[in-house]
Amino acid sequence: MYLCYVDESGTSDIPGNSSHFILAGLSIPIWNWKSCDQEIDRIKRRYDLCEAEIHIAWILRPYLEQTKISDFDKLNYVQRRSAVEAYRKSEILRLQRSKKPKLLKQTKKNFQKTNSYIHLTYMERKKFIFDVANAISKWRDARLFAECVDKVFFDPVKAGKPIDEQAFEQLVSRFEQFLQLTGTDASHQNGLIIHDHNQTVSRKLTDMMKRFHQTGTLWTSIEKIIETPLFVDSQLTSMVQIADVCAYALRRYLENNEEELFDLIFSRADRKDGKVVGVRHFTNLSCSCKICRAHRKV
Numbered sequence: 001m002y003l004c005y006v007d008e009s010g011t012s013d014i015p016g017n018s019s020h021f022i023l024a025g026l027s028i029p030i031w032n033w034k035s036c037d038q039e040i041d042r043i044k045r046r047y048d049l050c051e052a053e054i055h056i057a058w059i060l061r062p063y064l065e066q067t068k069i070s071d072f073d074k075l076n077y078v079q080r081r082s083a084v085e086a087y088r089k090s091e092i093l094r095l096q097r098s099k100k101p102k103l104l105k106q107t108k109k110n111f112q113k114t115n116s117y118i119h120l121t122y123m124e125r126k127k128f129i130f131d132v133a134n135a136i137s138k139w140r141d142a143r144l145f146a147e148c149v150d151k152v153f154f155d156p157v158k159a160g161k162p163i164d165e166q167a168f169e170q171l172v173s174r175f176e177q178f179l180q181l182t183g184t185d186a187s188h189q190n191g192l193i194i195h196d197h198n199q200t201v202s203r204k205l206t207d208m209m210k211r212f213h214q215t216g217t218l219w220t221s222i223e224k225i226i227e228t229p230l231f232v233d234s235q236l237t238s239m240v241q242i243a244d245v246c247a248y249a250l251r252r253y254l255e256n257n258e259e260e261l262f263d264l265i266f267s268r269a270d271r272k273d274g275k276v277v278g279v280r281h282f283t284n285l286s287c288s289c290k291i292c293r294a295h296r297k298v
């Protein structure tokens with residue numbers, strides 16, 4: 001049996017604040033689950049992040065206050081945390097006095113979302129994410145599936161469905177096809193989708209999956225994937241946080257040409273006869289990015 005952890009990056013709204021919407025799933029066989037989960041825990045422990053969620057977009061932001069604390073990198077973790085917290089407290093008080101409720105609300109949110117990581121310098125946070133991606137790249141039985149939609153080229157009317165639904169249908173189809181081609185022992189072939197819990201999509205994806213079980217997707221019947229997606233709290237489940245890292249790495253490569261994380265993650269893309277079949281970049285035909293080149297390769 002295989003578990004496929006799914007998460008998204010970017011917004012499916014058009015135009016929204018990102019040019020791409022990415023839905024990514026990382027599949028691992030259940031007999032590797034424990035060692036993968038433990039490896040991520042070990043990496044987290046090295047950076048004193050045991051209780052923290054790996055939410056990459058918040059981890060990799062510049063934290064302005066760190067640059068304002070002298071010799072920040074020479075302090076130990078406890079001293080750094082205390083210095084940042086003191087700075088943040090005074091910043092909140094300042095904003096409360098300045099009567100800018102919108103900015104105050106946004107700042108409070110930023111502080112809350114990044115609080116778990118403030119004891120790490122930017123370089124350390126980058127290294128942490130690199131260590132996680134590097135670990136994933138070595139999981140030989142892991143397979144990456146993803147639909148990367150360039151929203152400029154997506155026409156919901158022509159597609160007959162919104163971006164997020166189209167992406168989910170593609171992902172389910174590719175995971176199903178992988179399962180159908182993998183192994184001969186029946187117990188090896190089933191799959192379960194595990195999705196980051198998200199109130200707005202859980203009902204929709206559950207209904208879609210029920211429909212796929214009855215009538216198939218546009219590309220395949222569903223025989224190997226069981227049940228509707230299992231929704232879990234990403235704060236509590238390291239492995240679903242890994243899907244966030246995968247989706248982020250794909251988006252940052254396509255939008256900003258950042259290759260370091262992408263190359264590690266993309267090495268796990270599902271391939272058949274040397275051609276990448278698990279990951280697709282939905283864009284113009286002339287795109288020559290690494291995904292399109294690997295997808296076209298014959």
Ligand SMILES: [Zn+2]
Nearest residue numbers: 281287289292
């Ligand atoms: Zn491309």
